[in-house]
Amino acid sequence: MITFHGLTKRYGDRIAVDGLTCEIASGRVTGVLGPNGAGKSTTMRMLLGLDAPSAGRALIDGRPYAALRHPLREVGALLDARAVHPGLTARAHLLALARGNGIAARRVEEVLETVGLARVARRRVGTFSLGMSQRLGIAGALLGDPRVLVLDEPVNGLDPDGVRWIRRLMRSLAGEGRAVLVSSHLMSEMQETADHLIVLGRGRLIADAPLGEIIARSTGNSVRVRTPRAAELVTALTGAGMQVRWTAPEELRVTGAPIERIGLLAHEAGVPLHELSPRTASLEHAYLELTASSVAYAAPTPDTVPAAEAWGRS
Amino acid sequence: MSGNRSTVTPRGGGLPGAFAAEWTKLWGVRSTWLCVGAALAIGTAVITLMTFSLHSSGQARTTVNASTGLGVLSAQFAAVALASLAITGEYATGAMRTTLTAVPRRGAVLAAKAGAVTVTALVTGVLLGLAGWAVSALFYGPHLVVHFVDLVHGTVGTGLYLALLSLFVLGLGAVLRSTAGTVTTTIGLLVGVPLAAQVLGEKAFVWFAEHSPAGALEPLVSGRELPYGAGTATVVLLVWAAAALAAGYALLRLRDA
Numbered sequence: 079m080i081t082f083h084g085l086t087k088r089y090g091d092r093i094a095v096d097g098l099t100c101e102i103a104s105g106r107v108t109g110v111l112g113p114n115g116a117g118k119s120t121t122m123r124m125l126l127g128l129d130a131p132s133a134g135r136a137l138i139d140g141r142p143y144a145a146l147r148h149p150l151r152e153v154g155a156l157l158d159a160r161a162v163h164p165g166l167t168a169r170a171h172l173l174a175l176a177r178g179n180g181i182a183a184r185r186v187e188e189v190l191e192t193v194g195l196a197r198v199a200r201r202r203v204g205t206f207s208l209g210m211s212q213r214l215g216i217a218g219a220l221l222g223d224p225r226v227l228v229l230d231e232p233v234n235g236l237d238p239d240g241v242r243w244i245r246r247l248m249r250s251l252a253g254e255g256r257a258v259l260v261s262s263h264l265m266s267e268m269q270e271t272a273d274h275l276i277v278l279g280r281g282r283l284i285a286d287a288p289l290g291e292i293i294a295r296s297t298g299n300s301v302r303v304r305t306p307r308a309a310e311l312v313t314a315l316t317g318a319g320m321q322v323r324w325t326a327p328e329e330l331r332v333t334g335a336p337i338e339r340i341g342l343l344a345h346e347a348g349v350p351l352h353e354l355s356p357r358t359a360s361l362e363h364a365y366l367e368l369t370a371s372s373v374a375y376a377a378p379t380p381d382t383v384p385a386a387e388a389w390g391r392s
Numbered sequence: 393m394s395g396n397r398s399t400v401t402p403r404g405g406g407l408p409g410a411f412a413a414e415w416t417k418l419w420g421v422r423s424t425w426l427c428v429g430a431a432l433a434i435g436t437a438v439i440t441l442m443t444f445s446l447h448s449s450g451q452a453r454t455t456v457n458a459s460t461g462l463g464v465l466s467a468q469f470a471a472v473a474l475a476s477l478a479i480t481g482e483y484a485t486g487a488m489r490t491t492l493t494a495v496p497r498r499g500a501v502l503a504a505k506a507g508a509v510t511v512t513a514l515v516t517g518v519l520l521g522l523a524g525w526a527v528s529a530l531f532y533g534p535h536l537v538v539h540f541v542d543l544v545h546g547t548v549g550t551g552l553y554l555a556l557l558s559l560f561v562l563g564l565g566a567v568l569r570s571t572a573g574t575v576t577t578t579i580g581l582l583v584g585v586p587l588a589a590q591v592l593g594e595k596a597f598v599w600f601a602e603h604s605p606a607g608a609l610e611p612l613v614s615g616r617e618l619p620y621g622a623g624t625a626t627v628v629l630l631v632w633a634a635a636a637l638a639a640g641y642a643l644l645r646l647r648d649a
Binding site: 126127129148162163170175179180218 | 421490648649
């Protein structure tokens, strides 16, 4: 398990990570979301002992990373797939990692097989495509059979097959009881793989909740109603304090009420319904609501999503 | 998840593991082979030229290490490049972050790199010394004066000089984190400082030049006690290496990777 306790990183006046406190549990995939500059990578670098925190701690099973005797057997990390000497062959790179952590050389062949690089093991890493480098980085993370995995943008540069492979891999690693911490800019990717989400904005924790809960809290959730007597229903629903929007002559979008109440009101008003169906918000919608107020480098957008209030521990 | 994790006592790793990792990486890249090859080729070529010129100028006898010093003087830059690349090559490519993730203790990383570079430079120096012996034997045959002490200077002295110089360069590389900066600074120290001392003649500067790494070459390799003996030369180089490594270690601990 990973624990962040008041983790803070300052660069001069700028604060990159601001008092982050949370836990990353085992047995599930925890996604880290946040706009550029939210502090995702800095947090991961501090967790791995690469950057020293200005204050607070990042611990793995209660110990700082630098205190681990065989860190690769406890934590497998992929931060930057290109952070490998381009002159080394894939095998030599992994062999050096294995030797530094007392891992059997046989594991090198195993992980090369797992990530599908066995046939190019003797090629120099400098000749690899980004996708191949990404696979090599994942091979390095899996090398020590660790209980904790930390992956920064693992699907970067992968083709659709690779993306599906990573998705299944992360699910199975979590299924084996490991803690998987993953960051990605791809919302659809997170929605597919994450069980739990940590949302960061300007270095602060905006939300720490299960994926389902974050989506359920979004204002993007609505109910679609089709009825030939829409006008009558609108009167009944708005009278009950719901927000109703026309999306077609005989179609309404209702927010701010559970689907059962809408059905009941329609029944009481004697309005026949052709459809009554829930529309779940996308993670992207929920995420944009969460981070609208905390985008470090925001581009001006014509339709700004309203900032949600009281989102978890902000 | 391996269920036998708790029953298996983890072994390996530590400092020996870190050394094995650095050794694997050092000899996994082409530049190391190139540098060692270049050091041996350039050194042997210069020794051959020098011995040939001595022989044809009519000098009747020579020692096993008479020309080795000039060979080392020319070959040392390849050793400098090797020692620098061992650390600055990783900074240039970002590989240092991967290295520090595998071995988070900064001191262990630097010690392991120092070990790998030292062994390589030592062996290269000894080989160069043996080449010097072979070349002079080739030219002089029975007229070669073989003294054990000269042989030790030519081989072990050369190895020691290159090893300690490499340690200095490694420490400097940890400070500067740039190949160009490290190699340029070292060349300035090895070539520029003695040259400037010669031109200026200023007493304090001459003393400094004599006690710079370049001043330790002749006493170690040729055994000439000028301006000091091999013992003092070793101490001089040790001080330079220790200072650079200490600075490199301090910054490695202090700075974010």
